[in-house]
Amino acid sequence: MKKSLWILSLLFLSLGAAAAFAQTEPPLTASPAPSPTGRAIDAWVTNTEKHLVPVAEVMPENKYSFSPTGGEFKGVRTFAEQLKHLAANNYAVSAHILGEKPAPDQAAESGPESVTTKAQILDYLKGSFAALHRAVATIDATNAAETVPGAKANIVASRLALAIDAIAHSFDHYGQLVEYLRMNGIVPPDSVPRH
Numbered sequence: 001m002k003k004s005l006w007i008l009s010l011l012f013l014s015l016g017a018a019a020a021f022a023q024t025e026p027p028l029t030a031s032p033a034p035s036p037t038g039r040a041i042d043a044w045v046t047n048t049e050k051h052l053v054p055v056a057e058v059m060p061e062n063k064y065s066f067s068p069t070g071g072e073f074k075g076v077r078t079f080a081e082q083l084k085h086l087a088a089n090n091y092a093v094s095a096h097i098l099g100e101k102p103a104p105d106q107a108a109e110s111g112p113e114s115v116t117t118k119a120q121i122l123d124y125l126k127g128s129f130a131a132l133h134r135a136v137a138t139i140d141a142t143n144a145a146e147t148v149p150g151a152k153a154n155i156v157a158s159r160l161a162l163a164i165d166a167i168a169h170s171f172d173h174y175g176q177l178v179e180y181l182r183m184n185g186i187v188p189p190d191s192v193p194r195h
Contacts, residue, residue, distance in 0.1 A: 035140035054189035061118035084111030090128035094135035
């Protein structure tokens, strides 16, 4: 929870700075570059992706079906289901930001039933971040706070709030995935000393 609040604070600070520079943006062309606001959010999407994809890559395929059994873990998602869930949310958020309707499995945050192997799940996860990069590139100082019709959120469903939700949601699951790795004797990539 503290990490989510920290992320939200940094995002708002970055967006404030980005809005100040928005007046210096070049006029829109047929293929506009992301605004300072979009770039600020995209930096956080990249950061999130850099933490999550390596976690998915390091878990052996035969452990993708792992879920804890000791204690109060009855009915929790498997490692694979955690990844598909957060990726489906990324896809759904991306669709909403772009004014599109998410696929039913994205709206349900479950992902496609046909995605079952480690390779397929990794592709689905990476694709969800690619979708999120495309979506946040469309956010600028003029549309960041606009309410997105049809988006359900516990907070105001603006483009900015949805992007923040995808980042915070991904990091919530990152914490769970790291615990799953440790329960299987795997040191999370972020914990490996870099020399």
